[in-house]
Amino acid sequence: MRAGLTEDPIVIIRYALGLAAMILALGATAEPTAEQRTAIEDRIKPIGEVCLQGDSECGGAAVAASSGPRSGEDVYNSACMACHGTGAGGAPVLGDVAAWADRIAKGNDALYASGINGVPGTGMIAKGGCMNCSDEEINAAVDYMVAGSQ
Template sequence: MKKVLLKQVASAVALLVLALSAWALTDKQRDEVSSRIAPAGKVCLQGDSGCGAAMAASGGGAKSGKEVYEGSCQGCHATGAGNAPKMGDTAAWAPRIAQGNDTLYTHAIEGLNNVGMMPAKGLCMTCSDDEIKAAVDYMVENSQ
């Protein structure tokens, strides 16, 4: 019985010492722990003023239609992946162009999943709507 009580007291003392040692960290040690458990990065969305420096560092002005196409669109529109009309294929583009630019813009910005797969903004989530429209214009100009 004494051994059991002695073990319980020893365990309680050990827990108390452990708790006190964790509580008694120096400011330097707390800072080191905070830096080790801090997030590795920060998500910045377009229009988020809290990320001004990060957004400014990502690039200057608006990207051209060609730049957006080469960076985000050509993966599908150069190969035909997911039933994407290949840029320059006039037969594939003709019925789409006939729907009008507003329809093409809507499909490019919002996505279209009933025929193949056109993800919203071609997965270019850093592109503005105007940049996506410029990419559509670029593909249409080169597919008529």
């Protein structure tokens, strides 16, 4: 029997499949519509945008400059309250007028020195352990405690 192209069903099916694959491939590579294009661009755009100093259009507020020294209250809350809010280790408690009276009588300079250098032999370590606090910030925290304890 002569195997003719059109007589062989398997070959016909192969051709049909090949044709179908080509049509599918053409469909897949078709140009997206403008709408699809924006949607795609939207999905693949970078999350952040680089903006150079001086650019006016930077989206969002300019990076805030260093906000300056922390307030006495902030420093107290983060670095001093653990002891001075509870009396731990014999720390004079904020608001305890009697505990602070004699200390306040020594004057601000003495208290600032204690805040910055600590009180040797007691739980009052230098800067209350806040080693990234500036002297200025420690003094503000001392002021805050003194103001709240007389």
